[in-house]
Amino acid sequence: PVSIFWFRRDLRLHDNAGLYHALRSGLPVLPLFIFDTTILGKLPDRDDARVTFIYRSLLELNSELENHGSSLVIKHGKPLDVWELLTEDFNIKSVFTNNDYEPYATQRDAEVSLLLAKKNISFSSFKDHVIFEKSEIVKEDGQPYSVYSAYQRKWYEKIRSFHLKSYPTEKYYNKFSHIRPVIQPSLEEIGFTENKLTFPDKEYLGVLKNYSKTRDIPSIPGTSEIGVHLRFGTLSIRDLARNGITQEDRTWLNELIWRDFYAMILWHFPHTAQSSFKKNYDEIRWRNNEEEFRAWCQGKTGYPLVDAGMRQLNSTGWMHNRLRMITASFLTKHLLIDWRWGEAYFARLLLDYDMASNVGGWQWAASSGNDAVPYFRIFNPILQTKKFDPALVYIKKWVPEFAGSLNYPRPIVDHAFARQRAIAEFKRALTPK
Ligand code: FAD
Numbered sequence: 001p002v003s004i005f006w007f008r009r010d011l012r013l014h015d016n017a018g019l020y021h022a023l024r025s026g027l028p029v030l031p032l033f034i035f036d037t038t039i040l041g042k043l044p045d046r047d048d049a050r051v052t053f054i055y056r057s058l059l060e061l062n063s064e065l066e067n068h069g070s071s072l073v074i075k076h077g078k079p080l081d082v083w084e085l086l087t088e089d090f091n092i093k094s095v096f097t098n099n100d101y102e103p104y105a106t107q108r109d110a111e112v113s114l115l116l117a118k119k120n121i122s123f124s125s126f127k128d129h130v131i132f133e134k135s136e137i138v139k140e141d142g143q144p145y146s147v148y149s150a151y152q153r154k155w156y157e158k159i160r161s162f163h164l165k166s167y168p169t170e171k172y173y174n175k176f177s178h179i180r181p182v183i184q185p186s187l188e189e190i191g192f193t194e195n196k197l198t199f200p201d202k203e204y205l206g207v208l209k210n211y212s213k214t215r216d217i218p219s220i221p222g223t224s225e226i227g228v229h230l231r232f233g234t235l236s237i238r239d240l241a242r243n244g245i246t247q248e249d250r251t252w253l254n255e256l257i258w259r260d261f262y263a264m265i266l267w268h269f270p271h272t273a274q275s276s277f278k279k280n281y282d283e284i285r286w287r288n289n290e291e292e293f294r295a296w297c298q299g300k301t302g303y304p305l306v307d308a309g310m311r312q313l314n315s316t317g318w319m320h321n322r323l324r325m326i327t328a329s330f331l332t333k334h335l336l337i338d339w340r341w342g343e344a345y346f347a348r349l350l351l352d353y354d355m356a357s358n359v360g361g362w363q364w365a366a367s368s369g370n371d372a373v374p375y376f377r378i379f380n381p382i383l384q385t386k387k388f389d390p391a392l393v394y395i396k397k398w399v400p401e402f403a404g405s406l407n408y409p410r411p412i413v414d415h416a417f418a419r420q421r422a423i424a425e426f427k428r429a430l431t432p433k
Contacts, residue, residue: 002090002177003027006034006097007072008105010128010233011057013064013169017128020167022096028177030090031065033058035076035190038104049195049317049351050232055187056199057234062184070176076190083112092121098128098233101263102355103270129233130260131155131163131241134267137260144268146277146370151261152254164242197317199351200225202235205243212251218309218320219393224252225318227352230259262360265370272369273359274340281368283429287336295412296331297345299399302411303381305389306330308398315398317351322388328365329379334418336425339366367426375426378419 005022011033013019022029043051062072075082086092095116100109113123127133137154138144145151187194204224207214214222229235237256244253269277276282295301299310309323319327324346331342343362347353363369389395395402402408 001027001093002030003094003096004030004032004086004090004092006032006095007058007061008033008097008100008233009231010098011054011061012234012236013061013173015166015236015238016098016169016233017126017167018096018098018124020169020172021124021126022094023169023172023175025094025096027093029070029096029175030073030177030179031061031070032073032075032086033061034079034082035074035185036108037076037078038108040191044348046191047193047195049197049199050228050353051190051192052187052195052197053199053228053351054232055192055194057232059184062182065176066181068173068176069178071179071182072184073182074184076185079108079112080115083115087116087119087121092116092119094122094124097123097125099125099133100129101133101267103266103273106270129237130263131237131256132158132260132264134264137264144264145261146265148258148261148371151264152257155257155260159245164238164245166236166238197351200228200318202226202229204235204240208243208247208252209249211247212249215251216322216388218322219389219391219397223321227318227350227354231352231354258360259354259357262354262356265360266356272363273355276366276368277363277370277372278368280430281366284336284368284425285429286338288338288341289335292335292412293331293337293341296327296335296337296342300409300412301330302409303330304392304395304399304402304408305381305385308395311398313346313349317349319346319350320394322384324361325365326379326381326384328362329373330381332362332366333375333378333422334413334415336422339363339368375430376423378422380415380419382415 003022003025005019010016010018040051058072058074065072100106109125116123132155135142135144137151137158145154204226207222207224211222214220226235230237241253241256244250244256247253266272296310299307299314301307306327309319309327312323313319328342331337332339339362343358346358350358360369364372367373367375385395
């Protein structure tokens with residue numbers, strides 16, 4: 001008999017909550033990963049960089065496991081089908097995993113858990129991806145917070161060193177089931193090709209000290225760029241938060257709390273993945289001009305700062321936070337294009353794409369979210385340039401043909417006109433009928 005640990009967005013042995021509990025289950029632990037064809041089937045690009053990232057992380061995991069006499073079992077298919085087969089191939093007593101809060105994942109886990117229950121196999125899932133989850137931080141009346149500052153205050157009230165302690169998985173590595181190395185499928189066998197992007201490394205300590213001074217300057221590496229490692233769990237949130245909390249300046253830790261906050265929001269309000277948090281914002285008549293959308297995607301709006309942000313995303317899979325705010329505001333306000341179009345474009349390309357934070361960020365920019373920017377506050381790309389890239393260093397890096405605004409293609413839309421148009425439409429949509 002064995003226990004199985006099912007890896008998903010927690011691709012590490014170190015400080016892994018569910019894995020820790022599996023290793024202490026008393027049975028040998030078989031490590032498993034499933035390339036879920038339901039998720040992979042929706043990816044438009046065969047060379048999707050996230051799939052390459054996952055694949056490489058799995059190979060690293062596997063070689064670590066081989067050092068402990070074990071090996072990673074990698075399957076490819078629909079999770080329910082895979083589990084059906086696994087229960088035939090192995091004498092499974094219990095399955096361990098970590099919580100995933102996205103709507104698809106919660107439904108999948110409910111179905112898998114039901115299937116296993118019918119076969120008398122227990123299914124246990126643990127908090128690992130965030131510091132506080134679900135309803136751990138709620139208002140006095142038990143309702144979820146919708147305002148970040150109040151949530152943050154409660155987060156600080158509740159936090160104890162216990163929440164930030166690492167799970168000492170390394171004490172139990174001898175509990176992995178001893179199997180001969182499993183032959184791993186190639187990327188091609190699961191229908192993908194390798195993406196040659198260079199992925200951000202796991203080093204982040206260097207930026208913490210001066211983060212509040214450097215975080216808003218897109219031309220310098222002033223933020224950690226570890227989002228992708230949080231997304232796939234190649235770093236532990238507890239390690240990060242512990243390093244964040246010991247800083248005199250808590251600005252960086254507060255960003256990790258935003259991440260907890262958005263995960264909590266998506267968990268309580270799963271419909272916000274598709275529709276506005278504030279219902280009346282679904283009344284907005286988006287213009288949805290496809291040509292303008294294409295220009296935005298390609299970084300050809302005629303606003304060099306907006307274009308620089310989009311080109312950074314297109315060529316690296318990462319965009320600086322200030323630019324995410326500016327480009328998202330530009331799409332939804334200047335072009336009056338549905339935030340869902342922009343959300344989907346970011347989802348396609350961001351290495352650190354995370355449904356909760358991406359939807360949260362987009363609904364913030366479109367003003368339709370809880371605790372969002374008021375709709376009449378519309379970023380002016382020219383003023384933003386003066387403030388955050390006054391020497392045009394960032395712009396020139398990503399838009400090399402920019403040699404002064406006179407030579408650059410004309411803006412796709414005039415700022416003052418677009419601003420008025422957006423305010424008028426938002427006002428119309430939000431006026432009670
Ligand atoms: P750092 O500034 O070093 O912060 C460290 C970590 O804290 C980040 O890696 C991230 O996990 C978390 N974090 C930082 N800022 C935020 C925030 N505002 N909300 C939630 N978590 C945060 N973040 C994502 O992780 N995935 C997304 O898909 C995503 N989409 C976004 C879309 C829009 C329109 C906007 C405005 C923001 C989005 N963000 C998203 C939030 C933020 O822009 C990124 O987390 C950040 O830029 C990642 O860079 P970094 O790793 O250097 O972050």
